[in-house]
Each structure stands twice: as structure tokens, then as C-alpha cells.
Amino acid sequence: MRIYNRYILALSISFAIVTVLFAVRGVKNITVYFSVFAIIHLASTTLFVYFNPKARRALVPVTFAVFLGFMSIVILKIMEMMRG
Amino acid sequence: MSGKSAYRFLGTSLLAGGVILSPFSYFILKSTPLVALGVSSLMLGITCLALQRAVPSVSSEASFAFLQIAMENTAALIEELGLSTKAIYLPASRRDGTAQAIIPLLPNTKLKFDRKLPGRLIVCYGPNPDDIGIAVSTLGSASLKNLETKPGTNAIEIEDALSRILVGSLDLATSVRVIVGEKKVEIEISGPKSHYDNIWFYRCLGSPLASIVATITAEALDKAVMIKSEALKKNKSHIEIEILN
Numbered sequence: 094m095r096i097y098n099r100y101i102l103a104l105s106i107s108f109a110i111v112t113v114l115f116a117v118r119g120v121k122n123i124t125v126y127f128s129v130f131a132i133i134h135l136a137s138t139t140l141f142v143y144f145n146p147k148a149r150r151a152l153v154p155v156t157f158a159v160f161l162g163f164m165s166i167v168i169l170k171i172m173e174m175m176r177g
Numbered sequence: 178m179s180g181k182s183a184y185r186f187l188g189t190s191l192l193a194g195g196v197i198l199s200p201f202s203y204f205i206l207k208s209t210p211l212v213a214l215g216v217s218s219l220m221l222g223i224t225c226l227a228l229q230r231a232v233p234s235v236s237s238e239a240s241f242a243f244l245q246i247a248m249e250n251t252a253a254l255i256e257e258l259g260l261s262t263k264a265i266y267l268p269a270s271r272r273d274g275t276a277q278a279i280i281p282l283l284p285n286t287k288l289k290f291d292r293k294l295p296g297r298l299i300v301c302y303g304p305n306p307d308d309i310g311i312a313v314s315t316l317g318s319a320s321l322k323n324l325e326t327k328p329g330t331n332a333i334e335i336e337d338a339l340s341r342i343l344v345g346s347l348d349l350a351t352s353v354r355v356i357v358g359e360k361k362v363e364i365e366i367s368g369p370k371s372h373y374d375n376i377w378f379y380r381c382l383g384s385p386l387a388s389i390v391a392t393i394t395a396e397a398l399d400k401a402v403m404i405k406s407e408a409l410k411k412n413k414s415h416i417e418i419e420i421l422n
Contacts (some may be wrong), residue, residue: 104224108217111211111213120209123212123216126213128208136248143344147231147324150231151228
């Protein structure tokens, strides 16, 4: 199995497990789901160190977008907490 | 469907599914887990579309056909010339910028590759008239392009370079272990997808796996190397590389 297939499969399985676990637990906040998805995405992309340079470059904008989304959630939460 | 179009199809389908499912689940079904499913589908779709840019547009069947033709031509040349000596793998610095292997016409144990050799098919590598060999490009020569920087001389750096090529780029193995000695380098490749056959071509240049390993080792150490032995034990390929000078 190609390394790209393993990467996609790892992401899909992780996302599916998180969604099922959170749904069973009754988590109703979508930002919690997205934050965990973002962490999984960033961690998996880092862990698959043997991607060729072309793939790594192709994934940079995706990783950046995910990181930006995650940071937006964090900033919004901090602002919410500061407002009391 | 080629690899590239398969990723494009999967990416577009997941992206479309995510775009439809997320707002539908949020506004109509009011189900957070389904919104999350849509979001994860969107993320996977975008990742697949990004990855399809890295997948080569040439199918693996076409690549295999090109490789087979190249190997058959080199094998015919070696057999026709009656070369039976083991190839010596040289780093790019000893050739005209391309790492290549030299098959000496006669077995010679006192080879010295301390100068740059001309970038020709038939090369004279020593002071004697018999010091002539055939210089050929190998699988490893092409694979080196997948490395961003030249690997370092220690075992970890060689292991990292080999893993990037054999595991990441070519998908020929599952993991690689390297032990660097004073006169030899031992490499253990787990889950190899190419094996050694006792054919003339492999006896000269080694199996495709050993050839890649030898080229990268020569490049990393910046020294001429030779494949000393290769064996398959318990689905692990053990390759021993001899450092020449």
C-alpha cells in the first residue's frame, strides 16, 4: 500500500473513531470535533515523515488552513473567556 | 483509473459530500455528529486533492514497462560483453554530476577511484590498459532526485535517506535499518517488494533494492562502494555493502 493511501486511511480511521466516540458521549459542540480533527491532521502529517518533497509541499497549504482554523477556535474561546 | 485520477475522484467526491452534508445536518437535521462527519469529509477531500498533485501522472504499469525495457537493454549489453565482475557504485562527485555504477572488464581488487572519471559509457579508471569498465546509470541514480539534500555519513542519516526513497517515494519496503562499520555498511530492509534472483544482471549490478541502497550509500559516504552480499531471511532483505576507498 502506498504511503499516501496509508496516510488517508489513518486520517479516515482516526476521524471516524473520534466522531463515534464523541457522538456516544453526547458532545454537542462542533468546535470540539473540529479541534480534535485539526490536531489529528497536524499530528499525522508530521508523523508521516517519509513523504516525498513534492507531497510535503502539496500538503503545506492544507496544513496551514487547518492550523488557521484551529487557531481561530482557540482565539475565539480565549476572547469568550475573557469577556466572562 | 490511474493513481492521480483516483485521488482526484476521491477528493472531489469527499469534498462534495462534505459541502452538502455539513449545512444540511446543521440547519435541517440539527445533528452535531453528522456536521462533524461532513467537516471530516471536507478535510479528507481537500487532503486528497492536495496529494493528487504529488502522485505521478504516469501509471505504475507504464513505469514498470519503462524500467523493464531499460533493464533488458543493460542486461543485454552486460551479457554480450561477457562482463561478470561486480559493479562499483560511484558517487556523483566522481562522475559528471550523476551517480553511476562501473562494471570493470576484469576483476581487480586494487581499484582506486580517487579522481573524477569522464562521463562516458566506456571509461578508463586506472593507469593500466586493462583498467576499463562500462559506466551505467542505475535505479538509485534516478531515485537520488527524490532527496532534497545529500545524506550525511552517519547511520541515522543514511537510514533516513533510504527510508525516504524506499518507503516514502518508491514504496518498495516498510522499514530500513542501517549499521555503518569501518569497511562495510549493513542494511536490513523489512517487507521488501523486490527480491534477488540469480540472473546475470543481478550478479553484476545487484537486485533493484541493493542497487538503490548502494547508490545512496556511495553518495552519502562520497566513496566508491560494492554490493558484497544480499540475502532474504524471514521477509527481511539483508544487504552488505563494502566501502572501497
